[in-house]
Amino acid sequence: MTDGPRSPEPPSGPPPDNDVERKPLRRRVTDAWNKLGPVSKAGAIGVAAAVVGGAIAVAHFWATATDDEGEAEESGGVLAEVARILDQAAAEQDNSSSLNAPPPRPSHTGDVSGYLRFQCLNPRGHAVGNCRHEWRWVDDYTKGVAKEEEEEDAEV
Structure with a gap:
């Protein structure tokens, strides 16, 4: 056996939860965030x-x-660069939205035959799986404006 210095003993247990000085800032923020409710988090x-x-x-x-x-101030530096980038992005978005917009889908009009649909009976609970589904028959129907009505409108 040697009589040299002994290493310190590890703490007997985990630090208490209310020991603020020992917790890193990130852990304290995470704990505070987890204590908030969904409405408080959204706020x-x-x-x-x-x-x-x-x-x-x-x-x-x-x-x-x-x-x-009427000239822009030179003292902006980084702020002037940010403003220039924001203006450029807004101009590009305005130009691209009108040029690259997809053409509108032609609306389907006419008769639709009846069919079976697997319908959810509780749409509010569907996302969490608290729903029941059932096969339901959808009767024949006419989608959109019928051609006869279009022709009558065109004549008037």
């Missing part, structure tokens, strides 16, 4: 989105502010 996310949106709006305003001669 927190909404507030965070509003704050970020407000910060972007203010940055955009500062970056695009003009002096007396």
